[in-house]
Amino acid sequence: MAEADRITIEGGFAGFSLMIEAGRGVADAALAMLKGLAPAVSGDVVCLAGPGKNGGDALVAAEFLRRAGWPVVVRQLGDPLSSGGDVAEAFRFYRGRSEPITSDLPQRVTLFIDGLFGAGLSRPIQGELAEIVEAVNKSSARILAIDLPSGICGRTGAVLGTAVKADRTVTFFRGKPGHLLDPGRSHCGVLDIVQIGIEDTVLQTIRPTCFRNGPALWNDVRRRPQASGHKYDRGHAVVFSGPAARTGAARLSASAALRAGAGLVTMFSPPSALLVNASHLTAIMLKRCEGAEDLFEHLKDDRLNAFVLGPGFGVGKAARQYAELVLGAGRLLVLDADGLTSFADDPNRLFAASRNGDREPRPRLVLTPHMGEFARLFPDLAEDTTLSKLEKTKHASERSGAIVVLKGADTVIASPDGRAAINDTGTPWLATAGTGDVLTGILAAQLAQRTPAFEAACMSVWMHSRAAELFGPGLIAEDLPGQLPTVLTELERLAT
Numbered sequence: 355m356a357e358a359d360r361i362t363i364e365g366g367f368a369g370f371s372l373m374i375e376a377g378r379g380v381a382d383a384a385l386a387m388l389k390g391l392a393p394a395v396s397g398d399v400v401c402l403a404g405p406g407k408n409g410g411d412a413l414v415a416a417e418f419l420r421r422a423g424w425p426v427v428v429r430q431l432g433d434p435l436s437s438g439g440d441v442a443e444a445f446r447f448y449r450g451r452s453e454p455i456t457s458d459l460p461q462r463v464t465l466f467i468d469g470l471f472g473a474g475l476s477r478p479i480q481g482e483l484a485e486i487v488e489a490v491n492k493s494s495a496r497i498l499a500i501d502l503p504s505g506i507c508g509r510t511g512a513v514l515g516t517a518v519k520a521d522r523t524v525t526f527f528r529g530k531p532g533h534l535l536d537p538g539r540s541h542c543g544v545l546d547i548v549q550i551g552i553e554d555t556v557l558q559t560i561r562p563t564c565f566r567n568g569p570a571l572w573n574d575v576r577r578r579p580q581a582s583g584h585k586y587d588r589g590h591a592v593v594f595s596g597p598a599a600r601t602g603a604a605r606l607s608a609s610a611a612l613r614a615g616a617g618l619v620t621m622f623s624p625p626s627a628l629l630v631n632a633s634h635l636t637a638i639m640l641k642r643c644e645g646a647e648d649l650f651e652h653l654k655d656d657r658l659n660a661f662v663l664g665p666g667f668g669v670g671k672a673a674r675q676y677a678e679l680v681l682g683a684g685r686l687l688v689l690d691a692d693g694l695t696s697f698a699d700d701p702n703r704l705f706a707a708s709r710n711g712d713r714e715p716r717p718r719l720v721l722t723p724h725m726g727e728f729a730r731l732f733p734d735l736a737e738d739t740t741l742s743k744l745e746k747t748k749h750a751s752e753r754s755g756a757i758v759v760l761k762g763a764d765t766v767i768a769s770p771d772g773r774a775a776i777n778d779t780g781t782p783w784l785a786t787a788g789t790g791d792v793l794t795g796i797l798a799a800q801l802a803q804r805t806p807a808f809e810a811a812c813m814s815v816w817m818h819s820r821a822a823e824l825f826g827p828g829l830i831a832e833d834l835p836g837q838l839p840t841v842l843t844e845l846e847r848l849a850t
């Protein structure tokens with residue numbers, strides 16, 4: 355953002371004009387929150403203004419709200435005139451009441467506007483400032499945060515000391531990692547992104563590598579059936595089944611793979627589980643696979659191009675051997691659950707198989723850990739409290755040469771080439787047994803259709819989340835594949 359700001363100002367746009375536009379955007383969001391209330395009988399709109407430009411934005415917003423007829427009071431931290439520059443100008447722009455800030459907040463407040471700290475937060479909020487933040491959070495008034503809820507780190511989403519819990523946050527130009535990563539995301543409430551005069555062309559200079567996950571990132575490379583195509587054009591996905599008592603996870607994955615667009619899906623099953631799998635499968639094919647030699651034979655069919663290993667598979671030597679064989683044969687592999695845990699004692703063995711001797715590999719391996727599984731493969735990264743979830747995932751991807759999908763409410767997807775995406779869609783109903791297995795199947799389908807692996811992972815996470823949103827409350831893993839046709843229809847509509 356500092357760079358975006360600099361390029362814009364260098365291009366002839368005054369810094370204070372950016373602040374005016376930012377303050378106007380905040381005032382508009384405030385007016386939307388105040389809609390239906392009458393200024394004459396409402397409590398005050400209290401603008402908390404910090405010492406930096408975040409406070410400057412608050413002062414500008416305060417002036418626009420005052421002009422709109424609202425009873426506004428500014429509670430000021432520090433001396434804005436001594437800050438100089440745009441902040442001093444903002445202070446002169448504001449013509450209303452201003453008092454020094456204390457933890458003794460006004461009694462009748464309709465709305466707090468939090469302009470204490472934004473991108474410039476440089477240390478934890480402590481002492482009386484922490485008391486002020488706690489008092490704001492405890493009040494029954496609604497809270498609108500400027501740029502970031504004060505106390506949230508924009509780079510990591512972490513709470514530094516304590517942080518405002520906003521109902522709504524207005525940020526400028528683009529969202530930042532701290533808006534999308536927990537706990538920052540939950541402190542933001544509804545996120546509004548307002549344009550303040552910074553041109554999109556600045557991105558050509560800045561070349562960002564981190565994105566908010568969404569169709570704009572990948573819908574144009576999404577594969578779809580061609581008019582004259584046949585099923586093999588859409589790839590042949592394979593899911594490894596676990597033993598007789600643990601076959602459900604692999605079937606969830608396989609049915610998702612078929613729904614998500616793989617032309618064919620085959621389950622590779624140990625002999626003990628053939629009967630139970632056979633009694634449940636229809637369009638999905640079934641093959642016996644007992645040990646490395648069997649798999650080696652099967653891999654001679656080079657139409658089998660994308661594999662899922664892990665859901666319900668069991669931890670141990672078989673998983674390690676199968677993963678190495680599949681990668682060694684140049685196939686694409688989604689490794690999940692038990693497949694990941696099987697390499698806990700020797701993650702480097704997995705990373706070597708992932709690179710497969712290539713000097714500049716195109717990733718063929720996708721790892722889909724939740725935080726617990728991630729800690730088994732990357733214990734040092736998991737423990738490092740200085741790293742954000744985004745940074746942990748990026749390091750893990752670089753180290754392993756694989757696409758890493760670190761799951762959770764704020765799933766992060768990273769590629770060894772440095773690109774990363776944060777997903778902020780989906781519902782908490784996804785926190786239910788087996789939804790991760792469904793994700794592996796959706797992913798295998800995209801890989802089978804030869805979508806580049808990073809885009810395949812991003813789109814799969816998004817489709818999975820969208821399926822959950824469409825189903826709504828009461829979701830169980832089995833419900834997700836049935837929503838995929840609607841998700842695909844929506845994506846088709848967006849593409850045309």
Ligand SMILES: NC(=O)C1=CN([C@@H]2O[C@H](COP(=O)(O)OP(=O)(O)OC[C@H]3O[C@@H](n4cnc5c(N)ncnc54)[C@H](O)[C@@H]3O)[C@@H](O)[C@H]2O)[C@@H](O)CC1
Pocket residue numbers: 355356358359372373376404405406407408409410411470471472473474475476477478479480483500501502526550
């Ligand atoms: N394109 C842009 O970059 C724009 C930025 N704008 C605003 O500018 C903000 C960034 O402004 P600044 O860089 O001035 O930073 P801030 O306004 O976020 O705060 C920086 C000030 O807070 C102090 N501070 C930081 N952490 C503290 C703590 N824990 N306790 C006490 N004091 C602390 C610092 O010493 C410094 O004086 C953005 O968040 C946004 O609201 C807008 O004016 C519009 C344009």
Ligand SMILES: Nc1ncnc2c1ncn2[C@@H]1O[C@H](COP(=O)(O)OP(=O)(O)O)[C@@H](O)[C@H]1O
Pocket residue numbers: 691724761762763764765779780781782783784785786787788789790791792793818
């Ligand atoms: N609170 C949440 N909000 C949104 N998505 C969630 C939430 N919790 C979990 N998920 C998603 O649900 C899935 C759970 O996968 P996983 O942990 O592997 O479970 P399982 O092994 O039971 O399938 C992941 O895709 C994850 O991102």
Ligand SMILES: [K+]
Pocket residue numbers: 408468469470471472499500501502503504
């Ligand atoms: K703020």
